Amino acid sequence: METITHNLVAVIIQILCFAFLLFPWNIIFTIILAFISHILVDDFSVITYHTPEARKDDKFWLIWHYIIYALSILSTIIFLLPYWLSLLFANVIDLWDWFILRPIQKKRKSKNPESKWGDNYYFHRMVDWSRKKLFFWLPQRTYKRSGIIIEIIIICVLSLILIFLGASIFIP
C-alpha cells in the first residue's frame, strides 16, 4: 500500500505499545509489530488501485499518485519526530527493496543482464508468501480505479482512530 497508510498504522502501533507496555517491551513490540504491519497492510493492497507497473501516460494514475505521494510525504514530516521508531520499521521493507536493493540490482543487470543477484533478498517476498497462504481469498482489484475509494476509506478510518487516540505531532 501507499506510504501514508503504512505511516498511520505505524503511529497507532507506537501509541498503543507505549501506552500499555513498559520499557523495553514498548520499544521491542513497536519494532516487531511495525515491521509485521507492513506485510499485512501490503497484503491488502490487492483490494485497492495498485497497478503493478507505473502508468505515466494515464492521467488518472498520475493524479492519484501526485495526491498519494504528497500525503505520504506530509504524513512522514508530521509524524517523523515523535514516531520515528515505528515509521522507520513500518517502512524499512519498502526502503530496502525500492531504494537500496533495486538500484543495486539495476546496476548489476546493466553490466550482466543474466545476473540473478539479489532476487532472493527482497523483503516483499514475505508479502507474496503471506498473500498466497493467508489472503488468497481477497478479491483482485489492482486495476479497478474505484479501488482508490477503498484506500481513501482506510486512510480516513485510520486517521479517525489517531484522533481518538489523541496522537500528538509533538514529542511527548
Ligand SMILES: [Zn+2]
Ligand atoms: Zn511494501
